[in-house]
Amino acid sequence: MNFESEITKHFNDGHEIYLRHLSVDCVIFGFHQNILKVLLLQAKYAGIWSLPGGFILKDEHMDEAAKRILKNRTGLDNIFMQQFHVFSQPSRSTKEINQQFLRNVGIEMKESWMFERFVTVGYSALVDFSEVKPMADIYSNASEWQDINALPEMMLDHREILDTALQQLQTNLNYHPIGYNLLPEKFTMPELQKLYETILNRKLDRRNFQRKIIATKVLKKLNEIKKGVAHKAPNYYKFDLKNYKKALKGGMGFEL
Amino acid sequence: MNFESEITKHFNDGHEIYLRHLSVDCVIFGFHQNILKVLLLQAKYAGIWSLPGGFILKDEHMDEAAKRILKNRTGLDNIFMQQFHVFSQPSRSTKEINQQFLRNVGIEMKESWMFERFVTVGYSALVDFSEVKPMADIYSNASEWQDINALPEMMLDHREILDTALQQLQTNLNYHPIGYNLLPEKFTMPELQKLYETILNRKLDRRNFQRKIIATKVLKKLNEIKKGVAHKAPNYYKFDLKNYKKALKGGMGFEL
DNA sequence: TATCATTGCGTTAATATGACACAATGATAA
DNA sequence: TTATCATTGTGTCATATTAACGCAATGATA
Numbered sequence: 001m002n003f004e005s006e007i008t009k010h011f012n013d014g015h016e017i018y019l020r021h022l023s024v025d026c027v028i029f030g031f032h033q034n035i036l037k038v039l040l041l042q043a044k045y046a047g048i049w050s051l052p053g054g055f056i057l058k059d060e061h062m063d064e065a066a067k068r069i070l071k072n073r074t075g076l077d078n079i080f081m082q083q084f085h086v087f088s089q090p091s092r093s094t095k096e097i098n099q100q101f102l103r104n105v106g107i108e109m110k111e112s113w114m115f116e117r118f119v120t121v122g123y124s125a126l127v128d129f130s131e132v133k134p135m136a137d138i139y140s141n142a143s144e145w146q147d148i149n150a151l152p153e154m155m156l157d158h159r160e161i162l163d164t165a166l167q168q169l170q171t172n173l174n175y176h177p178i179g180y181n182l183l184p185e186k187f188t189m190p191e192l193q194k195l196y197e198t199i200l201n202r203k204l205d206r207r208n209f210q211r212k213i214i215a216t217k218v219l220k221k222l223n224e225i226k227k228g229v230a231h232k233a234p235n236y237y238k239f240d241l242k243n244y245k246k247a248l249k250g251g252m253g254f255e256l
Numbered sequence: 257m258n259f260e261s262e263i264t265k266h267f268n269d270g271h272e273i274y275l276r277h278l279s280v281d282c283v284i285f286g287f288h289q290n291i292l293k294v295l296l297l298q299a300k301y302a303g304i305w306s307l308p309g310g311f312i313l314k315d316e317h318m319d320e321a322a323k324r325i326l327k328n329r330t331g332l333d334n335i336f337m338q339q340f341h342v343f344s345q346p347s348r349s350t351k352e353i354n355q356q357f358l359r360n361v362g363i364e365m366k367e368s369w370m371f372e373r374f375v376t377v378g379y380s381a382l383v384d385f386s387e388v389k390p391m392a393d394i395y396s397n398a399s400e401w402q403d404i405n406a407l408p409e410m411m412l413d414h415r416e417i418l419d420t421a422l423q424q425l426q427t428n429l430n431y432h433p434i435g436y437n438l439l440p441e442k443f444t445m446p447e448l449q450k451l452y453e454t455i456l457n458r459k460l461d462r463r464n465f466q467r468k469i470i471a472t473k474v475l476k477k478l479n480e481i482k483k484g485v486a487h488k489a490p491n492y493y494k495f496d497l498k499n500y501k502k503a504l505k506g507g508m509g510f511e512l
Numbered sequence: 513t514a515t516c517a518t519t520g521c522g523t524t525a526a527t528a529t530g531a532c533a534c535a536a537t538g539a540t541a542a
Numbered sequence: 543t544t545a546t547c548a549t550t551g552t553g554t555c556a557t558a559t560t561a562a563c564g565c566a567a568t569g570a571t572a
Contacts, residue, residue, distance in 0.1 A: 207520085234520090
């Protein structure tokens with residue numbers, strides 16, 4: 001099926017397989033070179049950026065829809081995702097955007113379920129930057145990691161959605177461990193601390209941070225030291241998955 | 257308009273004014289005689305209980321829909337409500353329940369938007385028990401406060417929705433003040449503590465509780481003592497709304 | 513071989529927390 | 543009229559937690 005007919009079919013008949021008025025938007029966080037990143041898509045023609053999103057199949061749980069979208073945009077499977085907020089301003093419609101898109105493709109259409117109002121559910125995920133292969137969807141010409149501190153202009157209320165996800169991430173940081181999905185298998189204490197500092201957007205005391213993290217027992221110290229670094233070489237750690245998961249449920253028992 | 261034609265119209269044409277596949281369910285907490293209560297509706301004919309719920313108008317924000325439903329079931333206005341979770345199991349459909357309901361009313365109907373799958377957004381509210389006038393909707397023959405510890409059987413996944421709201425309430429308790437909507441204008445320290453104990457479902461040390469609550473400065477001690485009580489009469493307090501709201505945003509800075 | 517930014521491990525003072533003591537109160541019972 | 547007693551207001555104290563900071567070890571680089 002060629003591009004044009006695929007688009008036509010989606011706009012004409014999509015409502016036969018998807019729930020109307022409902023969408024999912026994903027805020028996918030990654031961490032690279034001490035910078036927090038978010039995966040965004042650049043719309044064809046318009047060039048504006050958006051969160052990876054999609055629709056819910058008529059017989060699909062919303063969580064599954066979010067995971068399906070994540071898989072399609074990153075190749076990743078089995079990632080923990082969670083809904084964080086519903087966005088339902090009555091004006092949430094991509095009618096103009098979609099109509100302009102269709103004109104650019106060369107399609108004329110008066111009516112479509114895609115022109116109607118959409119209520120969207122925000123989902124967030126923390127993923128391993130190095131394992132992701134960003135893939136665009138048919139409405140986009142690029143899928144890229146963007147720095148959280150230098151975000152491009154975004155479509156609709158997507159910036160608000162992203163900010164809400166980030167805020168929720170900061171709040172959770174005090175009560176749940178983080179990093180298992182964001183860091184490589186083995187990592188150093190300074191790397192873990194940088195992750196926390198990046199998300200919280202403030203400096204933490206190196207020594208106190210280490211003491212508290214160690215106390216949670218979510219880390220396992222490895223008998224291995226990072227090599228080829230200037231100055232004193234830091235030790236490697238990895239997560240103790242059993243305790244990590246326990247802490248995910250029960251909380252950390254401290255504040256940073 | 258009589259009952260039968262109102263029902264017929266809703267099932268036949270409701271989708272012209274409401275968004276399909278989407279509903280709102282409200283968990284409305286109250287506090288009375290030291291017991292945490294939830295407002296429930298009893299379905300006509302079936303007799304089973306459900307959360308007060310409703311649908312979203314095509315040009316209405318979901319938050320507004322939740323407030324409209326709250327107003328209709330309690331008479332209350334200007335109450336702080338917040339969404340806490342989306343429930344989207346593909347099997348969430350009231351088809352059988354609704355068909356049985358229609359048969360009982362004496363209506364035959366093959367197709368209706370009300371038979372389709374519904375994704376529902378849970379909203380919670382804390383309200384002043386004494387100000388509520390429970391009102392049933394057209395599908396219910398009663399609207400009543402139910403003890404949180406003696407809940408009747410509930411429709412669909414409404415029990416799960418309620419439990420999720422309660423859990424969220426418990427979690428929030430440590431980080432945000434509570435009571436402004438649940439207690440009368442002036443109240444005593446033991447009353448406030450009972451509220452906390454009820455929600456948390458555990459005993460708290462009387463003296464430590466007072467020390468911590470006072471430290472947050474959300475309370476104003478009144479120059480008035482409760483009268484006509486056996487034993488030593490407790491002092492009255494009221495909330496310092498300015499500091500209360502500050503703590504709502506910034507957190508309490510302690511754990512109980 | 514000296515320098516120096518960085519890491520690992522430790523100390524201390526201030527603060528917060530949990531557990532408990534005791535006097536004051538005032539309706540109720542003797 | 544007086545003693546009783548459950549309950550409230552206030553305070554103490556040992557312990558745990560936190561923030562702030564010291565110092566030696568490391569190892570690439572100058």
